[in-house]
Amino acid sequence: MKRQVFRILIGLLVVVAALAAMVGAGLGAAKDAAGSVYPGPMAATDEAKAVVDAAPRPRHDRALPTAIVVLGSEGTNVADALAPYEVLAVSEKFNLYTVAPERRPVPLTGGLDIVPDLSFAELAQRFPEGVDVVIAPDVTDAVDPVAAPVRDLLKDQLRSGATVVTVCAGAELLAESGLLDGRNATSNWLALYGLTRNYPDVKWQRDIRYVDDGNIITTAAVLSGIDGALRILERYADESVARKAAAAVGWTSYHAGSAAALPGSRIRPPDTVALLNVGYRDSAELGVMLTDGVSEIELASIFRPYTEFSYVARPHTVSLDGSPIRSRHGLTFVPRSTFGQVAGRLDRLVVPGSAAAAKDDPAVARAADAAGLDPVYMHSKDEFAFEPVVRDIAATTDVATATWVAKTLEYPLRSDLSGSAWPWSMTAKLLLIGLLGGAGAYALVFGVRRAVRSRPGLRRFVGHYVEMVLAMFAGMGLLMLPWLFIWPGISDHAVIHTLVMAANMTIGMAGWMAFRGHARRMIVEMSAAMVAPFLVLLVPLAAGAISDGTLMLAGHGLMFLTMLGAMLLRRQDYTHHHAARPWRKPATVDEPDEPDEVRVLQDTH
Known part of the structure; x- marks a missing residue:
């Protein structure tokens, strides 16, 4: 039975190692690829300022309603913004502006930089009573403070009587502000997996191009923004204008008068x-x-x-x-x-x-x-x-x-x-990395097994290390439960969440060391070794050299190494059996009776 359990554990370890190798090999490239989708804004140089100053602004016709396309300061989905913009532009039925928190080049998907027509301040100055239509595309970091000006603008325009059209995941801008609570809405089919969980008070709908809920129209993924803009043309003009606009941009999926059904995309x-x-x-x-x-x-x-x-x-x-x-x-x-x-x-x-x-x-x-x-x-x-x-x-x-x-x-x-x-070549590369990772874990396990069998001290050293690692994870899991009860939103604060996890793991490990009878000095040393990587990494984090995610990944990875280093510094203490646990009274051993001659000598003294 023990052998069967051991084999199952080894199999699980090999599978986990293979998966870890495949994920680990792709993590760096994944982070780089994802980061390249929205490059940072252009540097604020004199040349960039000259470009902004020279960029002409649209002419305004008082006889037409006004529509704006809102852009984020750090990044906006290029198709969410430009597709509805062109639909409204070809209709010639609106004064049309792009607006952003500041009038400087702002990045769209892939590093396409656009000069907005107006800043938010200029918009408020020109249209103090609000505009007629607001197009809200998906912006980066929609729930973070950097997007707060965009969320505030949408709230203000809704209060002023505007119709807001959110495109794709732009619906989160309204959901985060509570403006969709109790209302029907839709969004990108992929984003809906998270939106339905994070905003349960919204009546989310799937598999439809758009949801028209009065002064708020929400559209499905990316190119559904075209249908949202066509719906606006139906409202402010008529179906014939919308049909001509659809034809002008080559959109053959126009469904006059109502939202078309979608095929039902799922993972x-x-x-x-x-x-x-x-x-x-x-x-x-x-x-x-x-x-x-x-x-x-x-x-x-x-x-x-x-x-x-x-x-x-x-x-x-x-x-x-x-x-x-x-x-x-x-x-x-x-x-x-x-x-x-x-x-x-x-x-x-x-x-x-x-x-x-x-x-x-x-x-x-x-x-x-x-x-x-x-x-x-x-x-x-x-x-x-x-x-x-x-x-x-x-x-x-x-x-x-x-x-x-x-x-x-x-x-x-x-x-x-x-x-x-x-992509067969990439698949083969992935499988090869997984095979090497699994094979390496298998070889390591049996190498360690053979070594510890022949060296009892090494066996005890490895046993201590494994015990402490298990105690760390037990502490992290058990102690995080009250934290989630006390502070349900702790996971939204990445740095605090990481430090709390590190503290929970340290407490779990320290408790186990105390249970095993380790000296107080050793417990303090090991606790310091576990916390040290996180404290050191806070310095480059504060300087902006690493991200919150790097703090978590690197901190936990280094923790295993610093633990091992602390054990190696006191390897004699970890390769021998420990004394009885502090709360357990040692068993008394009867001393042998001393010979009569010894007692006589002691009495004479």
């Missing part, structure tokens, strides 16, 4: 391709040539599909001379580089826009040829802008990734996809 086994991509794909360095006259949806079709949730490319926004460009409906976009500055590290160069494809600028061709690149004009056919991009992802990566991209966009593909069915 499925093929969707694991996203995990392979984020952890193991070598993302292509993709140059994106910005040119005047490109439509807003054409830009969005490049920067969203290749980046967020697919991680197949890292875009670099360029123009031939680094100058900003004006989109078809008057938005100003700022490239981060000239083409020459980054040409040497690009794998591909794409040129979005049907206008650019029609022009086929010889200067672009010469620059690309000098860099050994063949420019790809993505929008050379008359079709919805996202269609050729999804086809390109299938052809250059694999069909599984392209299908996943369309699913996250909630976009019904019109084309047959061709290309490799699955």
